[in-house]
Amino acid sequence: MVHQPSSQPRLSPSSDTEDMAEMSKVLAPRLAYFAGVARTEHVTRAAQEMNVPQSTLSRSMVRLEQDLGVDLFARHGRTVSLTPAGRTFLASVERALAEVERAAEEVRADADPATGKVAFGFLHTMGAETVPGLLHAFRADHPRVRFSLVQNYGEAMLERLRAGELDLCLTSPVPDAPDLVARRLDEQKLRLVVPADHALAGRRRIRLAEAADETFVTLEPGYGLRRITDDLCKEAGFKPRIAFEGEEAETLRGLVAAGLGVALLPPPAVPRPGVVELTVTAPRAAREIGVAWLEGHPDTPPVAAFKKFLLSRRGSLLPT
Missing domain, CATH: 3.40.190.10 (Periplasmic binding protein-like II)
Structure with a gap:
């Protein structure tokens, strides 16, 4: 079969990423048509099954072959059969269409009011x-x-x-x-957490300014609680002296229990031994x-x- 040169993009060894993207846009709408014709090996029957005009389907297959630069079908009157190139292409097309269908089912399922x-x-x-x-x-x-x-x-x-x-x-x-x-x-109110054997451990309430000379353990920069800690200490009139930075509040509680500093933290889900949690009366400590x-x-x-x-x-x- 001889094809006239196509004005559509053609794959070539020198195609760059932009060419491939353009080719994908050209090929994608025709893949389901190709799979339908390949499955039935009959253009008229495929057109009826897919509810498209036969002329549209025939033109689409011809253009697909022109764009690829290979013959996908051998024509036998009203029937067609796949060429070796067509069989190779069909295997990939079926995988691609199956993946699209899987993705469509997944997003439909995720949007389902009852099971999404x-x-x-x-x-x-x-x-x-x-x-x-x-x-x-x-x-x-x-x-x-x-x-x-x-x-x-x-x-x-x-x-x-x-x-x-x-x-x-x-x-x-x-x-x-x-x-x-x-x-x-x-x-959520924040508390000043101190080691159980700390000099302040006998207190129930504290003004944050009273902790100005303490060593703090805090979350790393970028964490909201770290920013709140810095702001509250600034409001209390001091910049915290930081010994350790971590990523989780419970890790900081462990550091406090080990006597490595004090920390401003929200209440724990379960009380932790080795620490005492003091109510901060000033400034208002909450997030x-x-x-x-x-x-x-x-x-x-x-x-x-x-x-x-x-x-x-x-x-x-x-x-x-």
Whole structure:
């Protein structure tokens, strides 16, 4: 079979990435047509099964062969058969179409109101008690909704939110950015945690300024709680002297228990031996907890339901 030169892009050994992208756009709409003709080995029958005009299907196959620069079919009157090149191409086309169908089924399943999925991020400090309690309460009315859970610090979660990897996240401080929507849900008091044998351990309350000479253990820069710690110490009139930086609040509690410093932390899910937790009377030591999502991002039904649930928990998000 002889084909006239095509004005469409052609694959060649010298094709660069841009050429390949252009070729993909040309080929993609014709792959299902090709698979249908290859399956039936009859253009008329394939056109009837796919509910497209026979002339459209015939032209599409000719253009596909022109774009590839190879014969995919041998013509025998009204029937066709695959050439060796056609059989090779069909194997890859069927895999590609199966992958597209799998992806379509997956996104349909994720959007299903009853059984869909929510990608939900939250702070490490909320993983032991708060988030399990929230999910348990939500699933009382939505027992089959699935969750993809991500624990991280605030800025990292916001990056994943912007990248489309998360639908919602619980974070602190509550972000203020034009591309995000955020709602304050609750606040969590912070305590000054000191070793059990510390000179301050006999106290129940303390002004933060009284800890100005202490060595602190804190979360690393970039964590919301680190920023709050720095701001509260500044408000109390000093810059904290930092000995250790970590990534999890419970690790910091362990460092405090080992006598390596003091820390400003939210309450633990379970009391930890070896430390005493003091109420900070001044300045007011608390962190706001909020839920954030991407501005203008459409919600699937399960995401919309979980967002509504979280907003209904304003003022009662955290365990008392």
